[in-house]
Amino acid sequence: MEKSGKKSMINCHTHIFTSKTVPPYLAKSFLPWPFYKWINTDVLMSINEFLKFDQGKWKVFYEKLITIKIQSKNVWHSYRTFLYRNFIAKSIATIINVWFITHAIYYLLGEQINTLIKSNDWLYSNVRNVFLFLESKHIFLKDPSFFNKVIIILFVFFFIEIGRQVLWTLARYLLPYMKFIPDSKTFEFLSRYLNIIRFAGYKKSSNIYSKLINQYDEGTGFVVLPMDMHYMGAGKIMDEKGSFEFQMDELIKLKNDPLKKVFPFVFIDPRRIIDQPDFLKISGDPLTGTNYIKYL
Numbered sequence: 120m121e122k123s124g125k126k127s128m129i130n131c132h133t134h135i136f137t138s139k140t141v142p143p144y145l146a147k148s149f150l151p152w153p154f155y156k157w158i159n160t161d162v163l164m165s166i167n168e169f170l171k172f173d174q175g176k177w178k179v180f181y182e183k184l185i186t187i188k189i190q191s192k193n194v195w196h197s198y199r200t201f202l203y204r205n206f207i208a209k210s211i212a213t214i215i216n217v218w219f220i221t222h223a224i225y226y227l228l229g230e231q232i233n234t235l236i237k238s239n240d241w242l243y244s245n246v247r248n249v250f251l252f253l254e255s256k257h258i259f260l261k262d263p264s265f266f267n268k269v270i271i272i273l274f275v276f277f278f279i280e281i282g283r284q285v286l287w288t289l290a291r292y293l294l295p296y297m298k299f300i301p302d303s304k305t306f307e308f309l310s311r312y313l314n315i316i317r318f319a320g321y322k323k324s325s326n327i328y329s330k331l332i333n334q335y336d337e338g339t340g341f342v343v344l345p346m347d348m349h350y351m352g353a354g355k356i357m358d359e360k361g362s363f364e365f366q367m368d369e370l371i372k373l374k375n376d377p378l379k380k381v382f383p384f385v386f387i388d389p390r391r392i393i394d395q396p397d398f399l400k401i402s403g404d405p406l407t408g409t410n411y412i413k414y415l
C-alpha cells in the first residue's frame with residue numbers, strides 16, 4: 120500500500136499487554152531472593168501510579184530529564200566520532216584513559232592486587248620497579264588526597280566505558296562480597312522491567328495501541344504478540360483481566376476494527392497445550408481465508 124508516494128511499513132514485533140498480564144515476581148529472572156519479592160510489579164505499579172512521571176507536575180521534569188539524556192548521548196557520539204577520525208586526538212585520549220584507569224584500579228584494589236602478585240617474586244619485583252619509576256617521574260600519583268582519589272574513580276566509572284568494565288570485573292573477582300552486587304546485565308534487565316511498568320499501566324491493551332500508533336506514520340501495520348506468562352514460575356496472575364483469554368479477547372476486538380491494521384501472532388506456551396489440549400480450535404474456511412483461531 121502506498122500513500123502520498125510513501126510506502127507504509129509493518130512493525131513485526133509489537134507488545135501491547137498491560138500490567139495485569141505480568142506476573143508479580145517477573146524480576147525473579149534477574150534478581151535473587153528476597154529482592155524480586157520486594158521489587159514486584161504491584162509495588163512498582165503503585166509507585167508509578169502515585170508519581171505519574173508522564174503526567175501532571177512531574178511531566179516538565181521528566182521531559183527535561185529525557186532532553187538532557189538525549190543531548191548527552193549526542194555530545195558523547197560526536198566526541199567518539201571525532202576521536203575515531205583523528206589519530207592524534209585518539210592517541211592522546213588513550214594515554215589519558217590508561218592513566219585514569221591505572222590510578223582507579225590502584226586506589227580501589229591495590230592491596231588485593233598486591234597480595235595476589237606477591238606469590239610470584241619476579242612479577243612482584245618488576246611491577247614494583249615500574250611503579251617506583253613512574254612515581255619518581257611524577258607520572259603516577261601514589262597517595263593523593265581522598266577527594267582526588269574519589270574524583271579519579273568516579274571519572275573512570277562514568278566516562279570511560281572500558282575502565283568501568285575493568286574495574287567491575289576485577290572487583291567481582293578480588294572482592295568476594297562484590298559477587299552479590301548486581302552486574303551490568305542485571306541493570307539492563309531492570310531497565311527493561313521498569314519500561315514494562317511504565318508503559319503497561321493502562322487499563323486495556325487498546326489504550327496502549329492508541330498511544331503506539333501516534334508514534335508511527337499513517338497506514339503502519341502491527342504484528343501484535345500476546346504474552347502467555349502463566350507458566351513462567353513468577354507468581355500467579357490473580358486478576359482475570361491478566362489472563363491469556365482476556366488478552367485474546369482484546370486482540371480479536373483490535374483485529375475486527377477496520378480502522379486498525381492489526382495482524383495477530385498467537386503466542387502459545389506448549390505447557391498450556393499439555394494442560395489444556397482443547398484450548399484452541401480453528402473455525403471457518405481456510406480456502407477462502409476466513410478461518411480464525413478461537414480459544415474454547
